[in-house]
Amino acid sequence: MALPAVDKRKQPEHEHGTPARALTSKSAAGLVVGLVLVALFAVVRVLAPSTSETFGLPNAARDFATLSISVVVESLPFVFLGIVLSIAVQVWLPEGMLLRRLPRSPVLRRLVLSLLGMLLPVCECGNVPLARGLVVKGLTVAESMTFLFAAPILNPVTIVTTAQAFGWNNGILVSRVLGGFFIANLVGWIYSRHPRPGELLTARFQETCNVADHDGGAAGRVRRSVQMFSQETRAMMPALFIGAGMAGLIQVAVSREVLVALGSNPVWSVLALMLLAFVVAICSNVDAFFILSFGATFMPGGIVAFLVFGPMIDVKMLALMRTTFTAKTLLQLSVLVALCAAVLGLAVNYGH
Amino acid sequence: MVIRRLVGRWQGMVLSLIGIVATIWLGLTGQLALYIHPRYFVFTVIMAVIAGVLALAAFALVPGANDAPDGGHTHAGDAHAHEHDGDDAHRSRWGWLRPAGSVLTIIAAVVALLILPPSTLTTATVAQRDLNGSASALTLKTPALPGKGDYSSFTVRDWASLLRSGAGQDFFADKTATVTGFISADTTDPNLFFVTRFVVTCCAVDAQPIGVPVYHPGWQNEFKTDSWVTVTSSFHANPNAASREAIVLMPDSIKPTTQPAQPYVY
Incomplete structure (x- = not known):
C-alpha cells in the first residue's frame, strides 16, 4: 500500500519545471510574509497606549473585553495542544496503532474510548481537534461523540478538582463521573444506529476526511503536519474567538442574581444551573471550584447537572463543535444531553 | 473573490498569530496574571511558542502562502475547502457575509488582544x-x-x-x-x-x-x-x-x- 502513495506524491514535482528551486523561493516568500505579520502584530502591541483611561471605556465594556480575552488566553494553549496531539495521531502514529487496539464490539469500543480522556489530559476545547483527528483516522462519528463527551469528565484533573471541592458529599463526585460516563455512552449508542453517519458531519469536514489518506516519507510528514496545523487553526480559531466573545458578553449582560435565587428549588436549581453552565463556558478542570464559589445555596442535584452538562455543551463548545458537526446534529445533541443531565440532577435532588 | 479566498485561507493563521503574539507579550511583560492563574503561565507560554513555530512553518510550507495561482491540485483539502463554505445556493447573494464576518473577527481580535491595554476586572x-x-x-x-x-x-x-x-x-x-x-x-x-x-x-x-x-x-x-x-x-x-x-x-x-x-x- 505504501508504494503507490509515494508515487502519487512525487509525480507533481516532475511535471513542473524546476520544482525544487521554485519551492524554496516560495517557502522563503511565505516565511517572510509570516515574519512580517508577527513583527507587525508585535509592533502594534508594544506601541499601543498603556493606560485604559485613554479609551474612556465604561466598566462593563472593559470587563466584557477582559472576560473574553481571558477565555481566549486560557483556552488557546489547550486548543494548540489538542491540534498537536491530533497531528501526532494522524501523521506520526503508525497506522492503526491506536484504533486497532480497541475492542471489536462497538459497545466495548465506546466504553474504552470514554476512558481515553484518562490518558490524554486535554481540556474540552482541545478535545475537539483531537476528536476530528481520530475521525479522520477511522473512528466512527458516534464513537467520536462518546470520546468528546466523556473525556472532559473522566479526566484525572477534573476528578481530582471535583473531589477537592466536594469530597464525597451528597454523591456529587460519584454522580458526575458515572453520569458523564453513562450519558457519553448513551449518546454514542444512539448515534451508532444512525443509517448515514456521514450526514452528521459538515460538508467541509467530510472533505477533510476524504483527502487525508495520502502518506509519505519523513519530509512529507513534516509538510503534512504543518498543513494540518494550518487546516485545524482555520477551523478552530474563528470558533474559539467567537465563542469567547459570546461567553464574555453573556457574563456581562445576564444577571446572575436571578440564577442564584432559583438555586434552592429542587427543580429550578437543576434548570438554572444548567443554563449557568451553558452561559459561563468554563473549563471542566475547574468548574467544581467555580460552582462551589457561588455559595451553599444550590441543591446538590443542580450542582451535578451543572458539572455534567457544562463540560459537554456550552456556548464555546458549540462554536468549536460546529466546525465538525452540522447545526441539526448539535441541536439534537444539546437537547439529548440536557435531558439526561436534567434527569440525573432531579434524581439526585429527590433521592436525598 | 480574491479577498474571500485570502480571508478564508488565512483567517485561522492570522488569528493564531494574534493570539500567540498577545500571549507571549503578556508573558514577557508579566501581565498574564491579569487573565489566568499563575500555574498555567509556563504551559501557556510554551504552547504559544510551539504554535508560533508551527504557524511560521505553515506560512513557509503550505502552498498558497504567497498567493500562488497554482499549487491547488496537489492539496485538494486546502484548495477546495473555501469553495464549499456555507450553502452553495446562497453564495451569490449572501456570499459576502462569511468573509465580512471573518474580517470583523480579525479586527475584533486585533483590537481586544493587541490594542486595548490589558486590564483587570472592575x-x-x-x-x-x-x-x-x-x-x-x-x-x-x-x-x-x-x-x-x-x-x-x-x-x-x-x-x-x-x-x-x-x-x-x-x-x-x-x-x-x-x-x-x-x-x-x-x-x-x-x-x-x-x-x-x-x-x-x-x-x-x-x-x-x-x-x-x-x-x-x-x-x-x-x-x-x-x-x-x-x-x-x-x-x-x-x-x-x-x-x-x-x-x-x-x-x-x-x-x-x-x-x-x-x-x-x-
Missing part, C-alpha cells in the same frame, strides 16, 4: 457577582492564625474569611489589619466601602469578589470606586447598627496606591 463585575457571597473563595483556605500578634502577612482574603467565619468582636479587638485592594461601594450603606480583591481559581472568568468593609463617611469625596488603596486600621463595631457588616475597619487615613502586579488573589 467594580462592574463586583456588582454582577455577589461580594463575599462565595463560600469557597473564603472558606477553602482558612488562614492559619499566627502565634501572637503578627498579622502583617494577612491579605484581604484572610481577613474577609475571618470576618465571615463569625469570629466575635473580642477576637478582633486587639488586631490591626493592613489591606490593599480597590474600592467598591457598599450597596446599602453610603458610609461603607469595601477594600476589594478578586479570587481567581483558573482564569478571570471565574473571579469572585471578596472584600473587607471600611467605615469612612464621605469617602466618595476623596476616592473614586475602582481606585486602589492601602488601609491600615484596627477593627471596630460598625456605628451603624442596621448595617449588614457588624465589624468594620475605621482608619484615620487611607493611602492611595497603584494596582499591584498580581491584582488577583489565589
Whole structure:
C-alpha cells in the first residue's frame, strides 16, 4: 500500500519545471510574509497606549473585553495542544496503532474510548481537534461523540478538582463521573444506529476526511503536519474567538442574581444551573471550584447537572463543535444531553 | 473573490498569530496574571511558542502562502475547502457575509488582544457577582492564625474569611489589619466601602469578589470606586447598627496606591 502513495506524491514535482528551486523561493516568500505579520502584530502591541483611561471605556465594556480575552488566553494553549496531539495521531502514529487496539464490539469500543480522556489530559476545547483527528483516522462519528463527551469528565484533573471541592458529599463526585460516563455512552449508542453517519458531519469536514489518506516519507510528514496545523487553526480559531466573545458578553449582560435565587428549588436549581453552565463556558478542570464559589445555596442535584452538562455543551463548545458537526446534529445533541443531565440532577435532588 | 479566498485561507493563521503574539507579550511583560492563574503561565507560554513555530512553518510550507495561482491540485483539502463554505445556493447573494464576518473577527481580535491595554476586572463585575457571597473563595483556605500578634502577612482574603467565619468582636479587638485592594461601594450603606480583591481559581472568568468593609463617611469625596488603596486600621463595631457588616475597619487615613502586579488573589 505504501508504494503507490509515494508515487502519487512525487509525480507533481516532475511535471513542473524546476520544482525544487521554485519551492524554496516560495517557502522563503511565505516565511517572510509570516515574519512580517508577527513583527507587525508585535509592533502594534508594544506601541499601543498603556493606560485604559485613554479609551474612556465604561466598566462593563472593559470587563466584557477582559472576560473574553481571558477565555481566549486560557483556552488557546489547550486548543494548540489538542491540534498537536491530533497531528501526532494522524501523521506520526503508525497506522492503526491506536484504533486497532480497541475492542471489536462497538459497545466495548465506546466504553474504552470514554476512558481515553484518562490518558490524554486535554481540556474540552482541545478535545475537539483531537476528536476530528481520530475521525479522520477511522473512528466512527458516534464513537467520536462518546470520546468528546466523556473525556472532559473522566479526566484525572477534573476528578481530582471535583473531589477537592466536594469530597464525597451528597454523591456529587460519584454522580458526575458515572453520569458523564453513562450519558457519553448513551449518546454514542444512539448515534451508532444512525443509517448515514456521514450526514452528521459538515460538508467541509467530510472533505477533510476524504483527502487525508495520502502518506509519505519523513519530509512529507513534516509538510503534512504543518498543513494540518494550518487546516485545524482555520477551523478552530474563528470558533474559539467567537465563542469567547459570546461567553464574555453573556457574563456581562445576564444577571446572575436571578440564577442564584432559583438555586434552592429542587427543580429550578437543576434548570438554572444548567443554563449557568451553558452561559459561563468554563473549563471542566475547574468548574467544581467555580460552582462551589457561588455559595451553599444550590441543591446538590443542580450542582451535578451543572458539572455534567457544562463540560459537554456550552456556548464555546458549540462554536468549536460546529466546525465538525452540522447545526441539526448539535441541536439534537444539546437537547439529548440536557435531558439526561436534567434527569440525573432531579434524581439526585429527590433521592436525598 | 480574491479577498474571500485570502480571508478564508488565512483567517485561522492570522488569528493564531494574534493570539500567540498577545500571549507571549503578556508573558514577557508579566501581565498574564491579569487573565489566568499563575500555574498555567509556563504551559501557556510554551504552547504559544510551539504554535508560533508551527504557524511560521505553515506560512513557509503550505502552498498558497504567497498567493500562488497554482499549487491547488496537489492539496485538494486546502484548495477546495473555501469553495464549499456555507450553502452553495446562497453564495451569490449572501456570499459576502462569511468573509465580512471573518474580517470583523480579525479586527475584533486585533483590537481586544493587541490594542486595548490589558486590564483587570472592575467594580462592574463586583456588582454582577455577589461580594463575599462565595463560600469557597473564603472558606477553602482558612488562614492559619499566627502565634501572637503578627498579622502583617494577612491579605484581604484572610481577613474577609475571618470576618465571615463569625469570629466575635473580642477576637478582633486587639488586631490591626493592613489591606490593599480597590474600592467598591457598599450597596446599602453610603458610609461603607469595601477594600476589594478578586479570587481567581483558573482564569478571570471565574473571579469572585471578596472584600473587607471600611467605615469612612464621605469617602466618595476623596476616592473614586475602582481606585486602589492601602488601609491600615484596627477593627471596630460598625456605628451603624442596621448595617449588614457588624465589624468594620475605621482608619484615620487611607493611602492611595497603584494596582499591584498580581491584582488577583489565589
